[in-house]
Amino acid sequence: MTNKLILLRHGQSEWNEKNLFTGWVDVRLTDQGRGEAARAGELLAESGVLPDVLYTSVLSRAIQTANLALEAADRMWIPVVRSWRLNERHYGALQGLDKAETLQKYGETQFMEWRRSYDTPPPVLEDSNEWSQANDARYEGIDGERPQTECLEDVVTRLIPYWENVILPDLRAGKTVLVTAHGNSLRALVKHLEGISDEDIAGLNIPTGMPLVYEIGEDGTPSGAGTYLDPEAAAAGAAAVAAQGK
Ligand SMILES: O=C(O)[C@@H](CO)OP(=O)(O)O
Numbered sequence: 001m002t003n004k005l006i007l008l009r010h011g012q013s014e015w016n017e018k019n020l021f022t023g024w025v026d027v028r029l030t031d032q033g034r035g036e037a038a039r040a041g042e043l044l045a046e047s048g049v050l051p052d053v054l055y056t057s058v059l060s061r062a063i064q065t066a067n068l069a070l071e072a073a074d075r076m077w078i079p080v081v082r083s084w085r086l087n088e089r090h091y092g093a094l095q096g097l098d099k100a101e102t103l104q105k106y107g108e109t110q111f112m113e114w115r116r117s118y119d120t121p122p123p124v125l126e127d128s129n130e131w132s133q134a135n136d137a138r139y140e141g142i143d144g145e146r147p148q149t150e151c152l153e154d155v156v157t158r159l160i161p162y163w164e165n166v167i168l169p170d171l172r173a174g175k176t177v178l179v180t181a182h183g184n185s186l187r188a189l190v191k192h193l194e195g196i197s198d199e200d201i202a203g204l205n206i207p208t209g210m211p212l213v214y215e216i217g218e219d220g221t222p223s224g225a226g227t228y229l230d231p232e233a234a235a236a237g238a239a240a241v242a243a244q245g246k
């Protein structure tokens with residue numbers, strides 16, 4: 001028996017539009033992003049992939065995206081579970097910086113190392129920095145684990161146990177699960193699901209607002225690669241993410 005898992009990156013955010021490194025900074029969706037989120041919900045309804053339960057990060061752009069998608073799919077009533085473990089990768093001292101200026105200043109090799117290498121985190125973001133989450137009430141309970149920077153490997157470490165112990169049991173119980181999260185937290189999950197190597201994951205980019213569907217078996221592994229419900233739009237969106245900063 002297989003059950004459906006839908007992965008959905010939030011729609012375009014205000015800082016995606018401005019080309020700024022975002023991470024844990026809690027920015028909202030743009031008008032375009034809200035449209036992408038609603039379209040994602042329409043795609044779910046049109047293809048009959050209707051979620052029974054929603055998992056989101058605790059960041060507003062993912063929550064807004066889920067709300068708009070579920071409204072469009074007429075599934076606003078499903079139970080919701082939120083966790084910081086689905087948050088975007090914490091971007092350390094890069095949070096708030098312009099991607100094009102950072103590329104210019106540090107060069108392509110360093111820029112790509114910070115953006116897409118598996119195990120090199122950006123420099124730490126001090127708690128006194130204006131883009132720090134040190135005093136953000138939503139992280140009060142996780143103080144010992146609140147990061148000041150993360151590489152993708154750190155995201156895998158905080159996310160995969162949550163996938164295995166919390167999300168997967170819902171799939172095993174026969175539910176269709178929607179996970180609304182972020183470019184890099186979803187890259188971590190896709191890496192795990194598809195067994196992508198530490199090197200090859202650098203080439204994977206997740207477009208905004210495009211539902212990606214997996215069939216998950218009893219053993220927790222997918223029956224194959226994920227399928228975007230709108231493959232052409234997803235390919236164009238992924239290429240745009242890859243080109244950021246250029
Ligand atoms: O800034 C960020 O938090 C992420 C996602 O928008 O950017 P990138 O794709 O460069 O990792």
